[in-house]
Amino acid sequence: MAFLALGINHKTASVDVRERVAFTPEQLVEALRLLCSRTSSREAAILSTCNRSELYLDQESLAADEVLQWLADYHHLSVDDLRTCAYVHQGDLAVRHMMRVASGLDSMVLGEPQILGQMKSAYAVAREAGTVGPMLSRLFQATFSTAKTVRTDTAIGENPVSVAFAAVSLAKQIFADLHRSQALLIGAGETISLVARHLRDQGIKRIVVANRTLERASLLAEEFGAHAVLLSDIPQELVNSDIVISSTASQLPILGKGAVERALKQRKHKPIFMVDIAVPRDIEPEVGELDDVYLYTVDDLHEVVEENLKSRQGAAQVAEELVASGADDFMLRLRELAAVDVLKAYRQQAERLRDEELARAQRMLANGASAEDVLAQLARGLTNKLLHAPSVQLKKISADGRFEALAVAQELFALDEGESKP
Template sequence: MGFLAFGINHKTAAVDLRERVAFAPEQLADALRRLRDETMTQEVAILSTCNRTEIYCSQDHPDAERLLNWFAGFHGMTLEELRGCSYLHSDAGAVTHMMRVAAGLDSMVLGEPQILGQMKDAWQSARTAGTLGPYLDRLFQSTFNTAKQVRTDTAIGENPVSVAFAAVSLSRQIFSDLKRSTALLIGAGETIALVARHLFEQGVGRIIVANRTLERAELLSEPLGGQAILLNQIPDFLAQCDIVISSTASPLPILGKGAVERALKQRRHKPMFMVDIAVPRDIEPEVGGLADVYLYTVDDLHEVIEDNLRSRQDAAEAAERLIDLGTQEFMQRLRALAAVDVLRRYRVKAEAMRDQELAKAQARLERGADASVVMAEMARALTNKLLHDPSVQLKQMSAEGRAEALALAQELFALDDVTTTQGES
């Protein structure tokens, strides 16, 4: 059984092309079944995210060209176009690739954790569609176990490497219990949306979103159980806020020193944590000079991120070693499974020979033949039948000069310590 991993990702193709080859959730089950049936693939799964589309499959005789043709046809691409932006891994290389993807080592943000959940979704989709199968299932389970070990035994995901996550992580250093904290988010763009999601996942007590248009603020705040306000309402709510994170496109500061001073008096100088992600800045620099205010700019965050990226790079080296080990262990188990299948088929064959000779012996005993003679002849006949096919094959191999096969047979039958005698029995 061989494995193939084929795909297109953020390293090989721009976003417009990645959009073309993505599989929508509603078409995934049909695509999986078509891919299995039209390429004569035994088992198949598809991982489709904003940054990658990948196909994982197992085949008795891996046929990459058939897979490429199907993918190109399904998405209306030419083979030349596809080859220019795709990659293909086989067998141990496919195993290593899947494990690297699941561990976040192949992600746009090194070590990002979401990809493991997306990989599990791909496994579940294939299982639901009936295209998973025992071999690919074992590969997915080994992939999940290795990715989990990478998360547990290395620091690959411990330190934030995005502006949004870094801002939230710093807030936790100031307020250890975010459940008691209120966060004011100024703006409603992508960065603030990520900040809001991270704060929500960290269990922040309350979220207030301030924006130039109330509709955008409501769109962001309502799913998180937050409150939406307009920018001109910020002074009315500022004193309630422990955390202020701002990212707008305003050419002028939105939050001035005077407004923060008034809020601090109302808070009786309870600390405020502020992060200004905007360029140009949303919060007047003078605010940073106020007592009880911890103000960070986007430059401060980038310094944190650079340090954390270096830390993740060190962790990635340890992760690669774990993945190498995971690949080796899986391939060893796969080879053992192949041996089990051969042994099973040989046992079925041997048992059929045994039953045949046993039936002959029983028939002779029923006719009154001597039991010791019948047993001896049954043993001789069964031995000859068991040795016939291996003997024919070994003679053929010897005639062909295949010395390595003869040496393997010597080891297979454990003949090193067996002495031979002249003559025939």
């Protein structure tokens, strides 16, 4: 019934160490089988992302040092070096840790949703490897259920907390259906790459990437199924662009009021949503004075991001309470399950004794004994047999001085202290 979670993450280890401890998708099945064969672990799963590598195990007699040694050996690392950045959670704390991770409460970006999918993949791979049994399966299912409750009952993942995501979210507020919209992205750096990814995920109809060099624009366009053009092509592309997001390193504005004004006339004043993420600005501030243009700067987006971070942090407090409740409920159900096998064995023993006494009573009736005598003997015999083993054990416990066990027995049999006195 004990669990162990051991690993490293972005809070405890540098990128260099995380890279060395990471498992590739191709390694996972073999690694899981090795983990179970070379340690005393019966069940195991591995979660490995760019920000964390964690091992989840059904602990029993398994020691954390045993798992740490295996992890160090597998990745050809010094166990002492690994110990300085590894963390270990056991029992209830391991359960709570898994639920916090799945809910996005332990992520670099608070509340990010990708981690739940990554944890579901870890579970699927462990099942494929045959290293997940009933205990970890129950834990994973409870973890997924708790994470779903966090997503449903809190706003922890609803508000964007990156500039790129905030820009796309604002675009969605203005254009309800991005499937019909075209986006013009100016620049080809990391931020524009993130914007392109978010737009693609939202099902944008078409993306055009404009850059000073066509080669750089083409590389980015190829990744997202976009069309690449030069900066000099922007005026022509503006006519068909509903969304314009710019982030370059230019020291001078790339897009002026006149070019946008001409594009709006050709568009018959169909609105354009613009976001200028660059510093210095890529889009002249005067563009914002035009009717049918919604222009946001990086400062506007930072305000959105900061406000959303506050919102997520408030939601995180509620989420932590939901995780604590989910962990407590799971451990309670697990402890209840631990009694099932004992109850099953006790019932089987009682039924065997009952059948023996019933058969004896039937023989007495067949031999002509009166029904009253048979019933009295049946009740007496069944009572004696049901009490025999507990009586012997209670006397032994008392003789051994194990008085705490006697108190447990009194509670188990629901005996009022007054009932035992003459």
